[in-house]
Amino acid sequence: MQVCLFLTLITLPILKAISLNNYPKGYVHSINDLNVYDVGSNYSNSTAIVVVYDIRGFNISQTRIFCDRLSFEYKARVCMPDVFRGTAAPENTSELQAWMAKVGNWSQIEKDLRTVNDQLKKDGAKKLAILGFCFGGLQVLRACGQLSNDYSAGISIHGSSLTVGEAENVLRPMMLLAAGNDLPLTDIATVLNKKSFGSQCEYKVYSNMRHGFASARANFSDPENVKALDDVHDKCNKFLHKILIDSATKRTNT
Numbered sequence: 001m002q003v004c005l006f007l008t009l010i011t012l013p014i015l016k017a018i019s020l021n022n023y024p025k026g027y028v029h030s031i032n033d034l035n036v037y038d039v040g041s042n043y044s045n046s047t048a049i050v051v052v053y054d055i056r057g058f059n060i061s062q063t064r065i066f067c068d069r070l071s072f073e074y075k076a077r078v079c080m081p082d083v084f085r086g087t088a089a090p091e092n093t094s095e096l097q098a099w100m101a102k103v104g105n106w107s108q109i110e111k112d113l114r115t116v117n118d119q120l121k122k123d124g125a126k127k128l129a130i131l132g133f134c135f136g137g138l139q140v141l142r143a144c145g146q147l148s149n150d151y152s153a154g155i156s157i158h159g160s161s162l163t164v165g166e167a168e169n170v171l172r173p174m175m176l177l178a179a180g181n182d183l184p185l186t187d188i189a190t191v192l193n194k195k196s197f198g199s200q201c202e203y204k205v206y207s208n209m210r211h212g213f214a215s216a217r218a219n220f221s222d223p224e225n226v227k228a229l230d231d232v233h234d235k236c237n238k239f240l241h242k243i244l245i246d247s248a249t250k251r252t253n254t
């Protein structure tokens with residue numbers, strides 16, 4: 001009994017430390033001219049989550065680890081397309097605007113998302129959700145309106161430049177998570193709460209976290225950041241389960 005307790009006490013922190021960055025990793029392949037980071041197709045092809053990264057782009061290990069963990073814990077396929085096509089935000093801030101004007105073009109992003117979705121559906125996906133960080137959060141807001149035939153749910157994590165106008169067009173339940181220094185979610189929530197699916201939407205502010213804490217700026221050495229990330233993953237898993245599984249079951253039962 002005492003030995004068991006002792007073993008549990010020493011193995012738990014070790015297991016946690018090992019698992020933190022060691023989720024089964026995905027691989028990069030291309031669909032037409034679009035590279036994608038793809039993880040979890042050996043768990044399930046029937047549910048897939050498309051991830052839109054932040055302005056630091058495709059090669060950020062923290063963002064990929066988020067995909068790995070989401071796939072591992074939710075047991076679904078996760079695909080992150082390289083919509084910036086090998087580029088990322090320039091260090092020189094005076095070049096940022098021109099770069100963003102080029103790569104942030106929604107018509108192109110919409111096209112890329114359709115390309116990914118078509119492949120996922122071809123591989124057997126019955127349910128799709130979309131999740132994005134910072135810049136990607138805005139794309140999620142748009143996708144939940146303009147690509148609502150494809151996506152059943154959207155998650156924005158420290159989304160930036162989210163506007164009430166874009167929120168008006170949303171047609172799918174969303175969860176919005178924000179850092180303490182992001183703009184308040186209240187105006188967006190007011191809009192979404194009025195929708196027929198408003199009661200399914202969720203919001204949370206991590207007031208001790210800074211913008212970027214779940215993707216490019218995630219610091220796995222900071223216990224507070226790790227704790228917040230644990231909570232983000234827990235909320236993502238529960239929200240996806242609620243929308244993709246529970247409400248779908250309810251719909252078919254009625």
Ligand SMILES: *[C@@H]1O[C@H](CO)[C@@H](O)[C@H](O)[C@H]1NC(C)=O
Nearest residue numbers: 023024025026027040042043
């Ligand atoms: C899925 O594939 C990854 C490597 O691509 C591997 O590490 C992992 O164990 C596999 N999972 C299952 C459930 O087979």
Ligand SMILES: *[C@@H]1O[C@H](CO)[C@@H](O)[C@H](O)[C@H]1NC(C)=O
Nearest residue numbers: 040041042043044045123124
């Ligand atoms: C998912 O699809 C891929 C590609 O068609 C296939 O290799 C894999 O075995 C499938 N996974 C499952 C769990 O059926």
Ligand SMILES: *[C@@H]1O[C@H](CO)[C@@H](O)[C@H](O)[C@H]1NC(C)=O
Nearest residue numbers: 056057058059085086087088
């Ligand atoms: C990411 O890595 C690939 C392959 O090494 C490279 O071609 C691409 O330019 C890199 N992207 C960024 C944004 O650095």
Ligand SMILES: *[C@@H]1O[C@H](CO)[C@@H](O)[C@H](O)[C@H]1NC(C)=O
Nearest residue numbers: 090091092093094095096098
């Ligand atoms: C930043 O970009 C601008 C416009 O291209 C250029 O004039 C400026 O010299 C650059 N600054 C640095 C520090 O490279």
Ligand SMILES: *[C@@H]1O[C@H](CO)[C@@H](O)[C@H](O)[C@H]1NC(C)=O
Nearest residue numbers: 101102105106107108109111
């Ligand atoms: C935006 O993308 C669409 C689709 O690829 C393209 O036709 C259009 O020219 C692009 N617009 C700009 C301003 O780059």
Ligand SMILES: *[C@@H]1O[C@H](CO)[C@@H](O)[C@H](O)[C@H]1NC(C)=O
Nearest residue numbers: 218219220221222223224225
């Ligand atoms: C990450 O967090 C640790 C512990 O709080 C801190 O010492 C380190 O400076 C942080 N790293 C960055 C890049 O902020």
